[in-house]
Amino acid sequence: MLDPESAEAGAALEQSLLADFAAVFSLNIAFQRGLMTRLLRGPISGDDPDAAPILMEMLHRAKVVAPLRQGWQLRAEMVDLLATRAASLRAKVSFTALAAADLLAGGEQMIFAPEAFAQAARTFQFFCYHRARDTRAASLQDTAPWVEYVTALSEAEAPLLAPYLPLDGVTRLLEIGGNSGAFALALLERHPALQIAIMDLPAVCHLGQSYVASRPEAARLVFHAGDARVDPLPTVRGGPPEVILFKSMLHDWTEKAQRDMLARAADHLAPQGRLIICERAPLGAGDLPLGLGLAPHLVFATYYRKAEHYRLLLADLGFELLAPVEVEVDLTFQILIAERRG
Ligand SMILES: C[S@@+](CC[C@H](N)C(=O)[O-])C[C@H]1O[C@@H](n2cnc3c(N)ncnc32)[C@H](O)[C@@H]1O
Missing domain, CATH: 3.40.50.150 (Vaccinia Virus protein VP39)
Structure with missing residues (x-):
């Protein structure tokens, strides 16, 4: 278990990343492509097919990675954060992106026609309770992402x-x-x-x-x-x-x-x-x-x-x-x- 000071520092860093557009945008892509797991193992080359310039620039601006002469590495505080909170950060980043997309596209509906918004928003489809009624492999697979969040x-x-x-x-x-x-x-x-x-x-x-x-x-x-x-x-x-x-x-x-x-x-x-x-x-x-x-x-x-x-x-x-x-x-x-x- 983490000491309270490290846990607090981790929570504060996570919160500031989740509040920042460049961080949510780039972390979401990096998690989806397995780039965060690879960065956790060590530096990646600038020629890596996943190290697209726009993506790396956003990760850099968001203070997730630091440049090397020939590539990129995770910043030390990100290594610490991911050691204990990788699953939590991944789940929160992905849900924040989903919710923000729904709100920016359908904000008016959310406020003035909430039922229609709930029908249309991907956020609500994410919580597919009806798929949790049994324990078949496919049901567990559909249920796991929102349970993780x-x-x-x-x-x-x-x-x-x-x-x-x-x-x-x-x-x-x-x-x-x-x-x-x-x-x-x-x-x-x-x-x-x-x-x-x-x-x-x-x-x-x-x-x-x-x-x-x-x-x-x-x-x-x-x-x-x-x-x-x-x-x-x-x-x-x-x-x-x-x-x-x-x-x-x-x-x-x-x-x-x-x-x-x-x-x-x-x-x-x-x-x-x-x-x-x-x-x-x-x-x-x-x-x-x-x-x-x-x-x-x-x-x-x-x-x-x-x-x-x-x-x-x-x-x-x-x-x-x-x-x-x-x-x-x-x-x-x-x-x-x-x-x-x-
Ligand atoms: C928004 S989540 C809250 C979970 C948890 N209490 C928390 O605060 O993190 C709602 C929970 O209610 C459960 N749930 C939904 N419908 C249910 C039902 N008909 N009977 C029992 N649990 C249900 C969901 O599976 C989910 O775990």
């Missing part, structure tokens, strides 16, 4: 958000839509007596199992493949969950689907249990990154709801929302904790 986001969000989840004394947590387990691992690391079950789609659970396999916390984590809208919700180590968590999950759904999923969770929860919703807040709360780094979040901006929206849904189920906690990540996250009334 969501995992990269969660790895960055979890250390900032996990301290605000009130889990002291909690031993059984169910995370619905917990993806590869990146967020759950951070919770398990902080709370040694905690056991977590993740319910997610079959291909996602399959990929998640390999993602967590090498981590000691995985002994306290179980994946349960299913559809949270219709399949029975799992117990956690044989008992009802004391907390059911929806992290960046509900915004994908219509209000009716959100209500139904929350109602099922409420029915399944231990009597004194809590529901926790953790979601990005609508734009307007907190600072905004205004560079290219905004694109991957702006593309979903019409889906982020106010705490009041969730308060009303939960009130209908007999739950009371405690004061929302706001945490600055890339955008502002709100952590909404709800308990049964009375």
Whole structure:
């Protein structure tokens, strides 16, 4: 594991690359052509067929590579960054390019006709949940890229958000839509007596199992493949969950689907249990990154709801929302904790 100072420097470099047009443009191409892997092995010649002058100039201007007399090499800080974050950077660069292209081509639609935008945007096709309903090789192949992207986001969000989840004394947590387990691992690391079950789609659970396999916390984590809208919700180590968590999950759904999923969770929860919703807040709360780094979040901006929206849904189920906690990540996250009334 990285020391906190190197991890912070890596996160800052990654963020500045993702905000910069030349960096996203050129890194995206370099990853696609396998050039980053080759540069990591050592310098490349200026005659290399992949070292196209425009591409290398952009990588140079973006401070990814430095010129040699006869070629190019990665800058030292890029070597350090790629040693720990190559998969994360690749996933984020590719998604930033996709989101920016959709927004620049269809920004008007995104704001004034969001449903049409969602139908047309490649960003939304990238999250092909319907391909995650089984674990055939082709389904896993289609599911892996977006799971990798969501995992990269969660790895960055979890250390900032996990301290605000009130889990002291909690031993059984169910995370619905917990993806590869990146967020759950951070919770398990902080709370040694905690056991977590993740319910997610079959291909996602399959990929998640390999993602967590090498981590000691995985002994306290179980994946349960299913559809949270219709399949029975799992117990956690044989008992009802004391907390059911929806992290960046509900915004994908219509209000009716959100209500139904929350109602099922409420029915399944231990009597004194809590529901926790953790979601990005609508734009307007907190600072905004205004560079290219905004694109991957702006593309979903019409889906982020106010705490009041969730308060009303939960009130209908007999739950009371405690004061929302706001945490600055890339955008502002709100952590909404709800308990049964009375
Ligand atoms: C936007 S991702 C968020 C993942 C994760 N909670 C995070 O914050 O990184 C939404 C997750 O919900 C899962 N999901 C979508 N539909 C689902 C369903 N019907 N039942 C269970 N999980 C579902 C997806 O597979 C995905 O992992």
